[in-house]
Amino acid sequence: MEATSSSKQTRFTDWLTANNARFPKLEFRNDVQGSGSVYCTGDIAENEIFLTVPFTPLVITDTLAREQLPASVQSLDGRTALTLFLVQQVLMNVNAGTNGASFFQPYLDMVPERIHTALDFDDDDLEQLRGTNAFLTVKELKENLLQKYKDTMRVVGDDLRIEDGYSWERFLWAETVLSSRAFPAHLFGGGIEGEIVLIPLGGKLDTLNHKSRQKATWIKTPQGLEMSGGAISKGDQIFNNYGPKSNEELLVGYGFCIEDNLDDLVVIKPNFSRDPDQERKTEILKHVGVTEQTIHYLRYGSITDQSDSIPDQLLVTMRVMAMNPAEAGHCCDLIHHYEHQLESEEDESEETQEARLKIAESAISVALRKELQFLGVRNEFAMLDLLDMLLNAKLQGILEWDSKLDAPKNQAQEFARIYRRGQRQILEAGSNICRGMFSALLQESCSASLPTQQAVFIGASIESQLQPGQQPRRPLGFGLQRRIESPEAYTTAYFNEKALKDTRTMSELKREAVRQVLLSARDIMIEHKTDQFGEALGYAFPNHRYDDNSSSEEDEDPQGDEDDDEAAMTMQMERDAILTCFLVFESEYPGRFKKFITTAKEYDYSSQLDEDMMEDVEDLRQSLQETLEEVDPDVFDFSAKFTGQAFIWATGLIEALSLSFHIDGQRVEGVLALRDAEGDTDNEDNGQRKRKHE
Structure with missing residues (x-):
């Protein structure tokens, strides 16, 4: 598998012709990058047949591979059999002096010793994929292939030994030959064992290269395959179309990528x-x-x-x-x-x-x-x-x-x-x-x-x-x-x-959403910081009391693991308690959420809560009763207004409509709630809401 030369190109085309392949207007030569390619020596009309490949003896199939390999290979899958067959044929070429060269030597001489797919990347090359899906894909694929190689060598035992040349490096090379050059077996219709075949012409990288959306038609015949496509002018390169391939597929399977790939x-x-x-x-x-x-x-x-x-x-x-x-x-x-x-x-x-x-x-x-x-x-x-x-x-x-x-x-x-x-x-x-x-x-x-x-x-x-x-x-x-x-x-x-x-950026939009559609404990404490309701809640929950020196980020939690999970859970429970009290308060003294609350009160939320949650709600209510009634027994009337049923309704509403936004590494939590339009709040009990703490 030395570097491709003009003599090898000639030997390859002579071999194809001798075995009844026909390509009267095609020329095999390197492109400007030095890759083997196929060019047109005369104008080709649209749908004109420009390539004919006989099935026998050129196409390498699962059946052919198994015929040439030891009996121990028969239990392996078709792709592995083809991989081992390629290694076997290469070793025949290496040992031509004693065993005779492989029939497929002219084709194998055209295949590079190193096929630079992502599987062949060294550590520096692989580093260029850091942070992408392909980085993990390539590492996982190589690990899986190495395990497959080890499993395969255990199955074949002494029939195909590492000492005889069946090394990991050759196995990997053969796998990349298949990933970059194999064709689906269904091109030949039914009756062919296995899922893939190798056609020693149009072998992807070294002959027919890929061009997205290029018209390329493979036609099955009794003898093999024919190929046609769009109109091609003399001197132009002839391309195959591998189908829609993303750049990750191309990089891992074939070793190249396409700028602005429409199939990416x-x-x-x-x-x-x-x-x-x-x-x-x-x-x-x-x-x-x-x-x-x-x-x-x-x-x-x-x-x-x-x-x-x-x-x-x-x-x-x-x-x-x-x-x-x-x-x-x-x-x-x-x-x-x-x-x-x-x-x-x-x-x-x-x-x-x-x-x-x-x-x-x-x-x-x-x-x-x-x-x-x-x-x-x-x-x-x-x-x-x-x-x-x-x-x-x-x-x-x-x-x-x-x-x-x-x-x-x-x-x-x-x-x-x-x-x-x-x-x-x-x-x-x-x-x-x-x-x-x-x-x-x-x-x-x-x-x-x-x-x-x-x-x-x-x-x-x-x-x-x-x-x-x-x-x-x-x-x-x-x-x-x-x-x-x-x-x-x-x-x-x-x-x-x-x-x-x-x-606006997504962060700006989320902050606007927090202002417009999210009701949070922090909003409540800010709005009511100078009235009886807010004073009472601040006394019950001092960690949430708001004043002009409070941080603007007070109600936001960092994403990820909390340093103190217990403290974080306590803060969350206190925020929910503030929301619960406010929803009950708003339902009794309608304000800027009047329409929202009026609609919400039509529904029974008790089905949201299981027995344990019901008990927790009642425990919360009882724990707040003494504190809040002491501040203002008229507003916080636990016998008629802040009832157990009211707390259950509010807690169920929070369970149904809780929402959080993640903004620049912070989580802002609350309840989804629409404000009434300004000037649209008509409530007779507004005086109760605005009483100041004396």
Whole structure:
């Protein structure tokens, strides 16, 4: 396997011709980079056959490989058999003096000794992939191949020994030959063992190179294959089309990348293995065709020109991941409803039961897909926040290493840089679309036209589908009721191109959302810092008392592990307690959340809370009673207003509508709640709210 020379090119073409391959207008020579390529010696018309390859004796198949190898190989898979066959044929060439050269020597002489795919990267080359999917992919692939080699050598035993030349280095070389040059066996139709074959012509890198979207047609004939394509002028290079390949596939499998590759993509694989509600969410996703193994893709050709936005299946998956227990319960109710509706009847045949099951599954899938186009504004905000974190984490992983890496020193590292740029462009485009969706949702949520009194909750939306006596599991976040009444009015159609022109960063948009749609404990303590209500809460929760010297970030928590988990949990419980008190207070003394509270009071939230939570709510109420009644027994009337039922209602509301935004490494938490328009608050009890502490 010495460097390719003109004599080897001649020997190769003579060998092909002698074995009935036909290529009257093709010339094999190196391109300007020194890579073996194929050029046109005369004009070729569109669809003209310019290459004919006979199946016998040129095509290397699984069957041929097994015929030449020892019996111990027969238990191995087809790809491994081809790998060992290539090593065997190379060793025949090396030992030609005693064993005779391989029939395929002219072809093998055309294959470089080193095939510079990512599997051949040294440590410096691999370093150029730091922070990307490919870095882990290549390391994992090499580890798997090394293990495969060890397992293979154990199986073949003394039949194919390392001492005889079956080394790891040759095994890896043969694997890269297959990854960069093998063709799918189905090109020849049925009857061929194995999934791949080697055709000693058009072997990817050293003969027919790849060009995206190039017209290339392979035609099966009784004797083998013919190839045609588009019109080609004399002197032009002839290309094959490997199909749509991302730069990661090209780099790992073939050793090169394409700048601005329209088929490039970023792999997204959300992980919710640590989600405490994983079981229910897995069930929901299963019914819409998504499993934990499902991989999602952001594609360069669609996402960079915003023609296809973010894939719908990825958005559906992220909505499920962002579900709170109430939303997951709502979707599980739908599943159980259709399962109940289509339960099998007595004396029903097996065929009828099967048909009924298929109908139920189809009905569940349709219903869930409709719900998961837009589950509610709370869920949509949570989904976009989660998606933004996911995309930004992948992007920052690339950017962090971009500034640390040395300048490329060879072609492999140049290709790695092309790959990195493509990944960065796709992630930046995806993040921009996510930002545009967030902007549009925020505008819609703050719109005066949003029918808050009817669109805040959807608790009754599935009432007609439930069994007699069964209550809706929960009201969801506002928005879906409007979609149910008018499906086209409020789905992901809220996204519009104008939102992409919003120049605010995602952090700025999230801070605006905190001001506009999030009710937090900090907001409450600021608004009521000088009245009786705020004074009482400040006395009960001194860590949350607000004054002019308080930090502007007081209600924000760092992401990640807390230094003191117990203290963090206490702070969280205190924030929830403040929110609970405020919601009860607001329900008795209507203020700027009058419409929101009025609608929320129509629903029973006790189903949100289990027995232990009920006890915790009552313990909280009792612990606050003495403190708050002492400050102002008229406002904090625990016998008539701050009742156990009121606390349960408020706690359930928090469970259903809690929301957090992650902003510049901080987490801001609260409850999704729309403010009434300024001047729209009409309450007779406002005097109670404004009494100052004397």
